[in-house]
Amino acid sequence: MPRARLHSDDTVLDATAGILLAEGARSASVKAIAGASGAPVGSIYHRYGSRDGVLVALWERAVRRFHASYIPAEVPGPDPVATGVAMAASVAEFAHANASDAQILMTLRPEDLLDGKESFERLNAGIVGAVRRLGDALPVDGERVRMAVVDLPYGAVRRHLAAGRSVSPALAAEVGAAAHLLLSDGEGA
Amino acid sequence: MPRARLHSDDTVLDATAGILLAEGARSASVKAIAGASGAPVGSIYHRYGSRDGVLVALWERAVRRFHASYIPAEVPGPDPVATGVAMAASVAEFAHANASDAQILMTLRPEDLLDGKESFERLNAGIVGAVRRLGDALPVDGERVRMAVVDLPYGAVRRHLAAGRSVSPALAAEVGAAAHLLLSDGEGA
């Protein structure tokens, strides 16, 4: 019944991502998004309601893709250490394969993107739960587990992304080896 | 000869930091800084030249303070592993003792703060050099060293700061213990 869309969601969101990564968080104005995507301002408001709406959609798309790669089918699974190592390594793999989404999630903050105060905490529930279940299955303490499968991969990947470099495919193995060390040693801090 | 300042540099920079941490990177307008600090718009421009000038001064003050705590007098020193552990732990100690500066440095990006394209790379030269010298004195590979004394402490501290929590005094010991594990094992990734 309706008129067909000339500009797909992915077109608009990809254009928005391109602006953000090239010019910084403050640069994604509605006019800039319209210019880069080809969609007119009216269409953007018709579809997303507000500038924040576009950025929320972009963020949610990136989170959805990240979750698909980070959270294994079974946590903790038969070998919790191996599961943790795979989770840690998958962060680097994701950043290597999906640089644009990784940069958005790891180098930008929603507070700096949005005018409103929308929180994305709810999107992290799956990750928080998986890490907690993993920790319960391991003898090392919870803080150590979070360092191994969250903080260390995050920091290592972000160091490269923030400097504008792409993430080398070898980083996943190095992150995995480091996580293995942290998860295997029995002495919690 | 001149008129005395009614509003010190620290007053203006502290007010700017307060706005940034409460409202996000986009919120530190000159008008907001003037309102929060008491200094009129004209004084701010007289002293800092531009809005970017205020934020650059704020950033540089935070970096100066961080360097004083992070870079030891001697690198690598007689016991390189102990030096690396101390560096890693000092990140958490700094974040505990100096929450405001740590939040600025670890959760905000200069690109999102400034209108111009000023780079702060030069401010990191001291850190980069110290980490490289430490790595040269250790048998593990350089990427592993960077993970232990940069990425892991950064990720662990940022996880707390980004969630709005303060950094517990116990975190330094946990970070140090994890760094010790990573620096002691001979197998580079």
Add this chain to the structure above:
DNA sequence: CACGTTTTAGAACGAATGCTCTATTATCCC
């Protein structure tokens, strides 16, 4: 006490921003 210098003080300006509004165009169903 007058002079030079620096800071304070805030009104005013052009540019940019998020958003609204009206009109037009395309598509599907009957």
Add this chain to the structure above:
DNA sequence: GGGATAATAGAGCATTCGTTCTAAAACGTG
């Protein structure tokens, strides 16, 4: 083909922003 629906299209509005400008106030020095 006629009508309902939804997307396109961009001019226009109120607001906010960074910055500039002019004027006055305070302080040390001669």
